[in-house]
Amino acid sequence: MARIRLKDLRSLSVAVVHPPDANGQTILDQLGRIGCRTDHIWPPEKGLASKVDVVFAGVFFDSQEQMKAMLRRAEKPAPAIIAVIDYENPAMLELVLELGAVAVTSKPVRSFGIMTNMVVARDCQQRQIDLQQKMAKLEKKLAGQKIIAKAKSILMEMHGFSEAAAFETIRKQAMSKRTSIEDMAQAIINANELLSGKPVDV
Known part of the structure; x- marks a missing residue:
């Protein structure tokens, strides 16, 4: 504490x-x-x-x-x-x-009691801020996983990749482009939308 x-x-x-x-x-x-x-x-x-x-x-x-x-x-x-x-x-x-x-x-x-109230209030506030930050990180992580899953699905359908091979392809492309796996997955989704002419929900 x-x-x-x-x-x-x-x-x-x-x-x-x-x-x-x-x-x-x-x-x-x-x-x-x-x-x-x-x-x-x-x-x-x-x-x-x-x-x-x-x-x-x-x-x-x-x-x-x-x-x-x-x-x-x-x-x-x-x-x-x-x-x-x-x-x-x-x-x-x-x-x-x-x-x-x-x-x-x-x-x-x-x-x-004024000092005690300030200490308690400040501690509660900091706990709330910490929880909000953790929730934001979890939401971002879940959104990223959803994007990666969609990109893997596209590669599996288009090229017959296994799920592991699709993920490895995304990972290697991300490394070569010096970007995150999530950003590379989003680029694959965007390219697929452009080629298909239909927006893909993620």
Whole structure:
């Protein structure tokens, strides 16, 4: 498990989207003590600055649509959202989930717990980013395998190759052209489409 270092927290850019009241000020003061780069935003229509890592989002029913719109416009990867709420009921909890919060702090806000929420939120955010990257790699790999399978099928049909021989042909051609096997497979598919006059689904 990665060790949490104070200097890692100090490197974060944190937005506090909350009215300028005692609760909002408590958050700002504690972030100042930690050493984070902070930006106080209210109302949420103003939007987030670029490259924000963590957002303390005040949850209010009368500004929920503006808050949702602001968070949707945030740069990718999306910041970790810490909801700041004043009471618990089903409607409030539903709104917290809709905002995509990964941590929650309640009012009246105390200094104690703000750092913990930031660590938890940041860790959850990083796990989400890692999972998204892994999913993207898997999707790319599956798409590449599909393209290779289609190219092998074309060579097997056109030249009577075995599956192994078709793959070896694609591999050798890719090496000679100094390109990837996936790109060579796509070139074979494109050439087959051109010769047949019919697009081939991949």
